[in-house]
Amino acid sequence: MAKRDYYEILGVSKGASAEEIKKAYRKMAIKYHPDKNPDNKEAEAKFKEAAEAYEILSNADKKARYDQFGHQAFDGSGGFGGGGMNMDDIFSQFGDIFGGAFGGGGFSGFGGGGGQRRVKGSNLRIRVKLTLEEIANGVEKKIKVRRKVQAKGTTYKTCTTCHGSGQITRITNTILGRMQTAATCNVCGGAGQIIDKKPADADEQGLKVAEETVSIKIPAGVVDGMQLKVAGKGNEAPGNGVSGDLLVAIEEEVHEKLQREGDNLHYDLYVSLPDAILGASQEIDTVTGKVRIKIEPGVQSGKILRLRGKGIPSINGYGRGDLLVHVNVWTPKTLSKQQKEFFESMKDDDHFTPKPDSGDKSFFEKVKDMFS
Numbered sequence: 001m002a003k004r005d006y007y008e009i010l011g012v013s014k015g016a017s018a019e020e021i022k023k024a025y026r027k028m029a030i031k032y033h034p035d036k037n038p039d040n041k042e043a044e045a046k047f048k049e050a051a052e053a054y055e056i057l058s059n060a061d062k063k064a065r066y067d068q069f070g071h072q073a074f075d076g077s078g079g080f081g082g083g084g085m086n087m088d089d090i091f092s093q094f095g096d097i098f099g100g101a102f103g104g105g106g107f108s109g110f111g112g113g114g115g116q117r118r119v120k121g122s123n124l125r126i127r128v129k130l131t132l133e134e135i136a137n138g139v140e141k142k143i144k145v146r147r148k149v150q151a152k153g154t155t156y157k158t159c160t161t162c163h164g165s166g167q168i169t170r171i172t173n174t175i176l177g178r179m180q181t182a183a184t185c186n187v188c189g190g191a192g193q194i195i196d197k198k199p200a201d202a203d204e205q206g207l208k209v210a211e212e213t214v215s216i217k218i219p220a221g222v223v224d225g226m227q228l229k230v231a232g233k234g235n236e237a238p239g240n241g242v243s244g245d246l247l248v249a250i251e252e253e254v255h256e257k258l259q260r261e262g263d264n265l266h267y268d269l270y271v272s273l274p275d276a277i278l279g280a281s282q283e284i285d286t287v288t289g290k291v292r293i294k295i296e297p298g299v300q301s302g303k304i305l306r307l308r309g310k311g312i313p314s315i316n317g318y319g320r321g322d323l324l325v326h327v328n329v330w331t332p333k334t335l336s337k338q339q340k341e342f343f344e345s346m347k348d349d350d351h352f353t354p355k356p357d358s359g360d361k362s363f364f365e366k367v368k369d370m371f372s
Helices: 006-010 018-031 041-057 060-074 087-098 132-137 273-278 337-345 363-370
Strands: 124-130 139-150 155-158 167-174 177-184 193-197 207-218 227-230 246-252 258-261 264-272 280-286 289-295 304-307 323-330
Touching: 006 018, 006 041, 018 041, 041 060, 124 132, 124 139, 124 207, 207 227, 207 246, 264 273, 264 280, 273 280, 273 323, 289 304
Parallel strands: 124 246, 264 323
Antiparallel strands: 139 207, 155 193, 167 177, 227 246, 258 264, 280 289, 304 323
């Protein structure tokens, strides 16, 4: 099922300010809040959907990536890792957005757990190098990742400090009356559990490092520097926590013959003087294999041949770029005596006198055409 547009979910325009986005999210979140819609799966889905949209649009960097590449900028994840973030995560991250509407950041619906939050493991970051061919066609990479996992034999028990709630409540007497504040338990870190037993090779959290092969599906059209997210493949968390994410940074390898410019590709084609005069056909490289192109007789150096649809697919699904073939007529630097005599005899020949017409565009016109 295709994802809905984040702006549409929150009911704001693409040019909405940060304050307008925040206000729209608060309105949606309150409308579908679990305390107002107990045991309502549809409301839960809309609540999570709004939180995912806000998580992207409230972050300037993520918003810019979304505006440019759409949902594909967060492929394999969506805003919250394709379901990797649960209700506890949403409240821990955006609890302050509700103000006093529900008496604090906790919730009671959807099996909330009395305010206890699930600790999330730390994220891991890796860099994946891709060829232009892999970028053009999409690829599935299997990467070995060293991540922390719960050691076999580790057991946990309820935290004796917060009694499993994950929070410590303090009541203070002030001139305004009794004030109650809640803070994350400093013993269990908000997990509500502490280690009971652990094997000798585990760390103080009951975790150990293990190597795992992770399959990463990379969509066609990604760009250098783009970051994808594989939900739940970061470090695990102790106890009943949720795993962190694996953040995959894309690095584009330099191609031997092709140069990328957005979704378009450029290729320098060198032709001999006889081929430029008489015409020929020549085989060239593309990201989908070799193709043969026809060189018309009398082709001029600097001419650009456009092969439509032979570039990189748009990551937003808006078609495919073109391959721009730049023709360069190769002039020999040395000639034999016979060759020199021939070209000497051609100096006054009318056929060799430059006669540019309207079809022979200037350099600046050619550059303009490339970007049109």
